[in-house]
Amino acid sequence: MPAGSDPRRHARVLAQVYCATLAGQAPPALPRRVIDASWRRVRGYGVDPDRGGGAVPLRYEEVEHRRRDSLIGEVLDTLRHGLAGVAHDASQIMVVTDGEGRVLWREGSSAVRRRADRLGFVEGASWREETVGTNAIGTALAVRRPIQVYSAEHYVRTHHAWTCAAAPVHDPRSGRLIGIADVSGPAATIHPNTLALVDAVARLAEAELRTLHHRDLERLRAVAAPVVARPGGPVLVVDPHGWVAAASGCEPVARLPVPDVVDAGGVWLPSLGTCVMEPLPGGWIVRPDPAGEQPATRVRLDLRSAASPTVTLSGPSGSWHHRLSPRHAEILLLLACRQEGRTATELAGDLFGDPTRTVTVRAEMSRLRRHLGGVLCHRPYRFHDRAEVEVAWPADPADLLPASDAPAVRRLRAVTGQPGTGV
Template sequence: MTQTMPEPAVAAGEDPRRYAQLLSNVYDAIMTGARPPARPRDIIADSWRRLQRSGINPDFGVTVRPVAGDELEDLRRSSGLAEVYDGISHALESITADTENILVVADRSGRVLWRAGPTPVLAHADRLGFVLGANWSETTVGTNAIGTALVSRRSVQIFSAEHYVRTHHAWTCAGAPVRDPRDGRVLGAIDVSGPARTVHPTTIALVDAVAKLTESQLREVHRKSLDRLRTVAAPVLAKSGGPALAIDSHGWVAAVEGIAPQNRLALPDQMEAGQAWLPALGLCVCEPIPGGWLVRPVRDAATPTAPTAVEVDLRGGQPQLTVAGPCGNWTTTLTPRHAEILFVLATHRDGCTARQLAEHLFGDASRAVTVRAELLRLRRHLGAVVLGQPYRFDPNAIVAVHVPTDPSHLLPGSTAPAVVQARTPR
């Protein structure tokens, strides 16, 4: 998606106290159905609409029990962020040491995994329930930098009465999502919070930069894991006696023998030893090896045919594609861009040219080259699911798209014109 500079909540030169009073008037008007004296920022208005439709109480939010002890440790280990937390803490030390700000790192569901900062500010956060193990998602505590960054999938700064729950109006926070470089999924969010008087327009840019640095560190962690897998797999591939690949649990290829090189394979969400149909290779035998899988295509297996049933599920936080066909069933998690593409193709069964897809995805037909590159990646990853010239699902496939009951929850971080139009009530 197009990268843009994150928007500060309070512009440079703006009087925070005067602006906080204006926001309070805007908040009170909107919550009571009156005409507000000004419009909230788009990202705030979108969040408030989501929460009003969900029935979240602006006075209290929703009470969810914090996790602790072994349960918290399990969440930390499974978050994918434990290996890079020290780097995050060090990078943001300048605005959490000897200041009134605290650092918080949350997982993809909004659970607070780590906190750091001055004791008085942590104690203030405790009184808000902003504690280790607390759920800080939008649907629990309303508009906030952690929950709203996770929903919108972009960096956001929230100031004073931009928070949906009244008890948070004395705070300001800046949060940025952290994406897994292996599959594009959001792993969690980095947040810097403090009293509203500490708001500063540069904080959001710093938090955004640290999130990108964290993704670079995760990319390096992944590279090293592939190197280790490659070392383990080399003698195994040399003795395999035929075409084979060594892949990690996300489908990234570490080593290959006798097969055209490729970067990644689409895998079932639950890999098991034995035979499996992989869309890029057909029927394969999969064997676990340290750090991943040895995959060997079955010789003389029937060429995979077009899928007979395709389901695109956009109802949860992570879009998924499920395919059922004559060679078996498989499910894979979609990147946000691939989810947008499949949503458009599912609503245009006759197909789209690259220029038409560019209009639907970017509102700009001249970005056809970008679309072709993305479709090349998608088709390499998903095999026979999408056909070309024009881009389309196979005409004989049964395609179903599952969308949220509330249209405003459809791919909430997407700015694609086709998705934005589908969110608009008719």
């Protein structure tokens, strides 16, 4: 809204512009360029201006998994501290979405939340342009910058009584958009400074993520210190995004162009040529290797202790241990027993007896790959071909992950002799 404009008069003008534009007539004024471009996209998506797209919200369980797996959840307290109280006092709500525009959290005025419920503006709902037309969240996702949408700038008529201001939040490590911070409420609550506030809090959240990243690099540097100190040629230690935590015998650089998907073994990097990459918890050891040697990584899954299943990765640079959650122990066991791999649907059936629970499986695999990305592949999920996998079984098959109720694990316990078949 232009500075100094009367909100009611401006809303009437926007309504006239909206009606004329949708009717194919000459509007009394031109919509903002960003709004005009959004309306054109939305018409191409076929969104109904009277009802929206009608997408079904995610189930509560799926929303919870996304909350736990979403990076933006790590800065929720910062967003909440900066926006939730202000939103409540202004009779608005704070909304936080993931990078796909799915609403994960809502806080603020209870009366406004009830009004939002009637619009379907609820946890789990998709608020992308393709679903609900022009709006601050969906349009910020599309244009990758902060935006405020007021009254009839919304494409769906039932949203004309609303105003919303949204700003994208990016992962400073990868540059990937990880979610949207938004403040929404009745159109009468519009304030010219709301967008600046939302953008400032989003930038503060990114700064906090940057601090967390520096802490992760410090931990990675401490883990890899013995490797870096050991003589044996140039070596670098990088996180999954290629940021360098430590280096020895190499010209120092801030970041290596590591591929999005890295398999343990040889890889060609533009700055170093052929390199051998060995996984370690939270990152990689990178060794320039002109000969192109690709040593195998040994993976030992130790399930002898029901209380503390572990996985150990061993390579030329040493061994790395990672304690497993019960669910991750189940997944690695099933992948060890099926070298050809398992799809998300198959793992959902193995773990829950319900092949439709693929969202849960993908969330768990995403967490696992943060630690073991070098030896785990996807499509289907499996151990890498150059991983030599060994399972240390309990002496009594009944002691195999005894707390697990996964159908495939129950079948493994029933196998006579050494487990490993019959999944």
